[in-house]
Amino acid sequence: MGAEPPLLEVRDLTMQFGGLRAVDRVSLTARAGQITAIIGPNGAGKTTLFNCLTGFYRPTSGEITLTHPTGARFRLDRLPGHQVAASARVVRTFQNIRLFAGMTALENLLTAQHNALMRAGGGFLPGLLGLPSWRRAEQAAIAASLTLLEEVGLFDRADTPAGALPYGDQRRLEIARALAADPILLCLDEPAAGLNPRESDALASLLERIRAQGVSILLIEHDMSVVMRISDHIIVLDHGTRIAEGPPAAIRDNRAVIAAYLGEPEAAA
Amino acid sequence: MRAALRSALRAGLVAGLVALGLFTPLVGLRIDQAASATFLTWHPWALAGLVAAVTLARFLTALVRIPAPPAPPAWLGRAASPALIALALVFPLLPGVARYQLDLGVLVLTYVMLGWGLNIVVGLAGLLDLGYVAFYAVGAYSFALISGSLGLGFWACLPIAFGAAALCGVLLGFPVLRLRGDYLAIVTLAFGEIIRIVLLNWTSLTGGPNGISGIPRPTLFGLQFTAGAGPGSFAGYFNLAPSALYRFQFLYYIILGLALLVAWITARLRRLPIGRAWEALREDEIAARALGINTTATRLSAFALGAGFGGLAGAFFATRQGFISPESFTFMESAIVLAIVVLGGMGSQIGVALAALVMIGGFELARDFAEYRMVVFGAALVAIMVLRPRGLAGGRTPSIAIGTAGPISGTLVAQGRG
Numbered sequence: 001m002g003a004e005p006p007l008l009e010v011r012d013l014t015m016q017f018g019g020l021r022a023v024d025r026v027s028l029t030a031r032a033g034q035i036t037a038i039i040g041p042n043g044a045g046k047t048t049l050f051n052c053l054t055g056f057y058r059p060t061s062g063e064i065t066l067t068h069p070t071g072a073r074f075r076l077d078r079l080p081g082h083q084v085a086a087s088a089r090v091v092r093t094f095q096n097i098r099l100f101a102g103m104t105a106l107e108n109l110l111t112a113q114h115n116a117l118m119r120a121g122g123g124f125l126p127g128l129l130g131l132p133s134w135r136r137a138e139q140a141a142i143a144a145s146l147t148l149l150e151e152v153g154l155f156d157r158a159d160t161p162a163g164a165l166p167y168g169d170q171r172r173l174e175i176a177r178a179l180a181a182d183p184i185l186l187c188l189d190e191p192a193a194g195l196n197p198r199e200s201d202a203l204a205s206l207l208e209r210i211r212a213q214g215v216s217i218l219l220i221e222h223d224m225s226v227v228m229r230i231s232d233h234i235i236v237l238d239h240g241t242r243i244a245e246g247p248p249a250a251i252r253d254n255r256a257v258i259a260a261y262l263g264e265p266e267a268a269a
Numbered sequence: 270m271r272a273a274l275r276s277a278l279r280a281g282l283v284a285g286l287v288a289l290g291l292f293t294p295l296v297g298l299r300i301d302q303a304a305s306a307t308f309l310t311w312h313p314w315a316l317a318g319l320v321a322a323v324t325l326a327r328f329l330t331a332l333v334r335i336p337a338p339p340a341p342p343a344w345l346g347r348a349a350s351p352a353l354i355a356l357a358l359v360f361p362l363l364p365g366v367a368r369y370q371l372d373l374g375v376l377v378l379t380y381v382m383l384g385w386g387l388n389i390v391v392g393l394a395g396l397l398d399l400g401y402v403a404f405y406a407v408g409a410y411s412f413a414l415i416s417g418s419l420g421l422g423f424w425a426c427l428p429i430a431f432g433a434a435a436l437c438g439v440l441l442g443f444p445v446l447r448l449r450g451d452y453l454a455i456v457t458l459a460f461g462e463i464i465r466i467v468l469l470n471w472t473s474l475t476g477g478p479n480g481i482s483g484i485p486r487p488t489l490f491g492l493q494f495t496a497g498a499g500p501g502s503f504a505g506y507f508n509l510a511p512s513a514l515y516r517f518q519f520l521y522y523i524i525l526g527l528a529l530l531v532a533w534i535t536a537r538l539r540r541l542p543i544g545r546a547w548e549a550l551r552e553d554e555i556a557a558r559a560l561g562i563n564t565t566a567t568r569l570s571a572f573a574l575g576a577g578f579g580g581l582a583g584a585f586f587a588t589r590q591g592f593i594s595p596e597s598f599t600f601m602e603s604a605i606v607l608a609i610v611v612l613g614g615m616g617s618q619i620g621v622a623l624a625a626l627v628m629i630g631g632f633e634l635a636r637d638f639a640e641y642r643m644v645v646f647g648a649a650l651v652a653i654m655v656l657r658p659r660g661l662a663g664g665r666t667p668s669i670a671i672g673t674a675g676p677i678s679g680t681l682v683a684q685g686r687g
Contacts, residue, residue: 102682
């Protein structure tokens with residue numbers, strides 16, 4: 001385990017909103033090729049931590065370092081917002097689904113390939129004139145999108161507007177769209193929320209397939225059946241601080257975690 | 270049933286009160302001029318009739334649910350664009366098309382082009398711009414000033430007008446990067462007024478309220494369009510009978526060509542990453558940023574391109590009129606162009622073209638109603654928006670489809686928060 005380089009290293013991260021310290025000196029690492037889960041009761045600071053990681057908040061203090069397999073290092077707490085996805089290749093989904101509702105499933109995935117398509121297409125003019133170099137790039141992007149749609153079981157819905165898809169399909173389309181942006185680290189904010197048990201089960205299998213393809217996953221989730229089944233490493237937050245971390249088996253029996261979830265008096269914990 | 274009746278009654282009464290407030294100064298009190306003096310006369314019956322009509326109309330629309338008109342058949346949607354383009358191409362050659370009709374055609378096409386330019390900013394990128402006329406003015410003035418000082422012709426100045434307006438678009442874009450919705454609308458509105466007031470007061474450069482005259486006419490590869498058939502004129506070169514009509518036909522084809530160029534570029538851009546990024550910005554800016562789209566550059570490019578197209582229209586306006594002054598670039602123009610975009614169905618090119626035809630052409634047709642022209646015209650606009658709240662072409666056509674994808678219902682498509 002120790003030989004693998006940490007993909008993501010968060011050190012002493014603090015996020016303060018006025019008098020509220022939503023994330024308090026949290027340190028954590030996520031390793032390449034693993035599914036790292038962040039769990040905790042409501043209001044524990046999970047989504048705030050995500051927003052710091054993906055450039056939506058500037059943390060009050062602390063460091064977030066991402067190291068690519070190539071050795072390239074990125075300070076996520078300093079990158080301009082869109083660069084987190086564009087160069088550091090950290091792509092996220094949202095707790096409340098944020099698809100481009102008026103665009104078709106295929107268009108959603110093509111939009112996610114914005115930067116890749118700009119580079120491959122040779123810039124503005126070849127695209128405008130429809131030169132062969134652009135057409136090849138476009139065909140490749142469409143093929144990649146269809147492969148992703150097939151993977152999440154939405155191939156037949158390529159031409160359906162995203163907003164007209166059923167809820168479970170929208171969840172999977174959002175994951176496919178994040179994958180289309182070619183992430184090294186995929187950050188999923190409660191992907192199983194609102195899914196029935198059968199759908200959650202399918203989601204867990206999908207996440208395992210994504211991991212097998214070499215995409216590391218950082219997962220916020222409340223559905224413990226999903227978390228315990230697929231996670232390699234679990235980090236538990238409560239009131240903005242890290243109270244435990246370890247493999248699923250250790251977390252299941254951790255007394256501090258049980259106390260945080262069941263609300264035992266602190267003296268007993 | 271009783272509850273529905275009561276709420277309809279209330280809606281009718283509220284509308285009636287608003288109408289009373291509006292029509293009392295507009296219709297109820299009228300200034301009549303006699304030979305020696307001016308009288309303020311009171312017209313209670315006209316006022317009562319109008320208020321009653323509004324109350325009744327609102328009562329009925331609230332009571333009876335107006336069914337949405339059936340969607341036009343698919344073949345109509347496919348055939349509409351080629352048919353309209355073909356009609357536009359042969360229009361000047363049709364029998365009975367004289368100078369008046371040609372002038373009207375040029376006017377309609379100018380607004381079609383402005384509508385298509387603003388459509389990029391408002392319809393695709395979802396950024397509400399109330400000062401679009403500023404770019405129209407910048408295009409017109411940059412052409413007039415540069416052709417006057419450097420002696421360049423219309424065609425050489427077109428790219429300059431485009432560039433100057435696009436630069437102004439970026440200049441406007443930077444300060445409003447963080448603004449959304451109403452705030453963006455207010456700043457763009459102010460920008461439009463600032464440009465107009467600068468043009469009005471920078472007398473040494475722009476001539477102030479006197480404007481600029483003697484702007485060169487466009488030529489066809491150096492051939493002039495003069496009334497006679499002298500050497501170097503279009504009629505003289507081709508041994509045609511001299512006619513003043515040639516010049517208007519030529520102008521018509523220039524603006525048609527420019528408008529079609531704008532339409533073609535926009536249609537292509539919708540399939541390119543930049544066009545998808547504009548629409549993604551309209552649909553969900555936060556999601557777009559999370560996918561690595563540079564939202565700053567995307568916003569600025571929408572402003573710049575929309576402005577550039579407005580600048581082209583402005584240069585054409587200047588060369589057609591031969592004279593420009595700040596009076597031509599009031600807020601009213603921005604409002605008309607925005608109305609065309611909204612009426613057409615935001616984002617839809619064919620919708621914008623139809624809306625320009627209805628707004629500008631319809632306004633001319635309503636000339637027969639004399640002083641009630643505005644009332645008739647306004648009522649027609651209200652009727653269209655009641656029947657088709659998302660505009661004439663209410664849906665969004667997908668930019669790409671594997672199979673056959675129909676238009677996407679307007680209720681799913683975001684309209685942009687800023």
